[in-house]
Amino acid sequence: MRTTGCVSIFLIAFALVLNLGTTSAFAQDTQEKYQRKSISYVDAVLKLGNASDLMPKQERTLLEVIRREIEMPRFDYNALPSEIVDAFKRDALRRGVQDIDALTEAMNEVLVPEILRIVDIAKEMRAQDLVSEAAQHSFVVEKAKETGITAEDLEAIMNSAYIYLPVLTQVKVHDSKATNTVNYDLRGGIIWFAVRTDEAGTRVELLIKDEAVGKGAARxxxxxxxxxxxxxxxxxxxxxxxxxxxxxxKIAAQKIPDFQLTNPLADTGPGWVEFPMGKREGLGVDDKFIIAEFYEEGDGSLKRQELGMVRVARVADNVEKKANSRARTVIGGGYERGMLALEHPRLPIDLSFRFGVLPVSVKDGYGWFDDEITSNFYTGQLWFNYNLAQTTNISQFFASVYGELGSGTLKGWEMWGENVPAGLYWGVGGGLVKKFYVNRLHIGLEALISFADYSFSGTGTDPIFNKDWNWETSSLGFTFNGDIELALSYDWNLGAGVSYRLFAPTKDWTYHYDNEKIDLSGITDLPELDFSGLGYQIYLTWSLPSLGYDPVKMARGAIGH
Structure with a gap:
């Protein structure tokens, strides 16, 4: 005899199949226009392995965050009844499931057979001539009485063709009183299933089992x-x-062909295209779309030819009436009506790898060298550019943070009779960036607040003063960059630019001799170091498909504010 939980699963699956006549059995690539999908979800996080120790409050927080990201406007949602969730949890616990692969197997063994049995139930409905909406509703109500699940719960998922299950597989916590820090490493995923109906019958497909990581840290x-x-x-x-x-x-879900936003181009012009999508589908400024055409091969299969890429510039309000959003061409051109726009989801974060040549000069304060020495520091830089378009509605408007590390020598410079060797330079900064683009070319303007630090070390050559020594100074200033970029591909740009740095000259040196800090407060003739002047940079920028941590949130956690 089946348990009530198993019968409940059976009936939910039955409700799914009743309304799957419009679900395509073919790949999304053959579908020209995106159709809204109705999703049923398990309103709980299934915890595997050491994730089972997660506290209830943390589980609620995680579920809230996942639903906020996954439940995009392109979907309609219905929660599975708690009876279904509890029954599946009990089965997973009985099996001792420890990872997503094992959980997927359990779902296949528990859910799939029940769904496939719906074919026989559908025959029963046809035999009873339950073709009217009222008759079908009466049938559902009767089944609800038998199982204890409310008719509202059954009817709520009548139109669902997909199910997703959030899973947490690993929780690592490093809590250190010594360093006053706490770090969380989470690993989890989502299992997506689809129920397909076509001429061959009804079947259940595992769409994808996505796994991802997330890291967080704070004081x-x-x-x-x-x-x-x-x-x-x-x-x-x-x-x-x-x-x-x-x-x-979320990004992984957007890549699933069934869920990828697609639509034929409704209109085109020089450097722009329009398609019938907008706020109703959750479209955002700067979303990327690939433009493609499909060709039929000799064997009847369809082949996709990608023609280029566009970036959304204006989002239409199509919630209550039809309207077209406009996108500007980035790669390619000459697009025509009827060509297909396919979503190319990425995080709103660009990562830049830069090589910089920075100015530096020093003025003598004691007479050890000529009045002024100028040189350059050579640095490697890592930039995180956060696209603010979704919140400001301004295309290609970024908040940027960066860090840099490098070295350089000011030839001929002496300090207290010692030749100054090559030193260590590092800096950090942040500010705002606006980019303007015409097809593949992007013009960028950057205004940032910057911090720079320079230090050098050595060992005394005097017979008496022969210990290790170290000098260090730093300054705060502004950096203004003008860049030009070329889009190499959908996700990679090659750039180069010129910068002007405006820093306050500094004589505020810190000096250590034999690991002891020396008081310099009474010395007024120290050299003046200045990081101001013209600089240059070349770089590569990458639009990220995923990232295991958020640099700004990590920095905020480290600062403790």
Missing amino acids: RDAKFKYKGRRVNGPEYAFITAAEVLAQNL
Whole structure:
């Protein structure tokens, strides 16, 4: 005899199949226009392995964050009844499931056979001539009485053709009182199933089992504001790790062919295209779309030919009436009506790898060398560019943070009778960036607040003063960059630019001799170091498909504010 939970699963699957006549059995690539999908979800996080130790409050937070990211406007949603969730949890626990592969196998063994049995139930409905909406509703109500699941729950998922299950497989916590830090590493995923109906019958497909990671860190004793409330350091570290995990899972869901936004071009012009999508589908400024055509091969199969890429510039309000959004051409051109636009999802974060040549000069304060020596530092730079278009509605508007590390020598410079060797330079900064683009070419303007630090070390050559010594100074200033970029592909840009750096000259040196800090407060003739002047950079920029951490949130956690 079947348990009530198994019968419940059976009936939910039955409700799914009743309304799957319009679900395509073919790949999304053959579908010209995106059709809204109705999704049923398990309103719980299934915890495997050491994730089973997750506290209830953390589980609620994780589920809230995942649903906020995954439940995009392109979908309609219905939660599976708690009876279904509880029955499946019990089965997974009985099996001792420890990873996503085993869980997928369990879902196939528990859910799929029940769904496939629906064919026989459908025959029963046809035999009873239950063709009217009222008759079908009466049938559902009767089945609800038998199983204890409400008719509302059954009817709520009548139109669903997909099911997703959030899973957490690993939680690593490093909580250190010594360093006053707490770190969370989360690993989890989502299992997607689709019920397909075509001429061959009904079948269940495992769409994909996505896994992703999310990392978060914070000071243990800090307090943070999060969505109108205050949270402590460990809470903030967990929340940020959950948000990163959920955002990566969202991008993975958008890549699933069944869920990828697609539409034929409704209109075209010089440097722009329009398609019938907008706010109703959750379209955003700067979303990328590949333009493609499909050709039929000799064997009847369809082959996709990608022609280029566009970036959304204006989002139409199509919630209540039809309207077209406009996108500007980035790669390719000469597009025609009827060509297909396919979503190319990416995180709103670009990563830049830069090589920079930075100015530096020093003025003598004591007479050890000529009045002024100028030179350059050579640095490697890592930039994170956060696209603000979704919140500001301004295309290609970024908040950027960067870090740089390099070295250089000011030839002929002496300090207290010692030749100054090559030193270590490092810097950090952040600011705003606006890019303007015409097809493949992008013009970028960057305004940033920058911090620079320079130090050099050596060993005394004097017979008496022969210990190790170190000099260090730093300054705060502004950096203004003008860049030009070329789009090499959908996700990679090659750029070069010129910068002007405006820093306050500094004589504020720190000096250590034999590991002891020496008081320089009474010395007024120290050299003046200046990081101002013209610089140059070349770089590659990558639009990220995923990232295991959020640099700004990590920095905020480290600062403790």
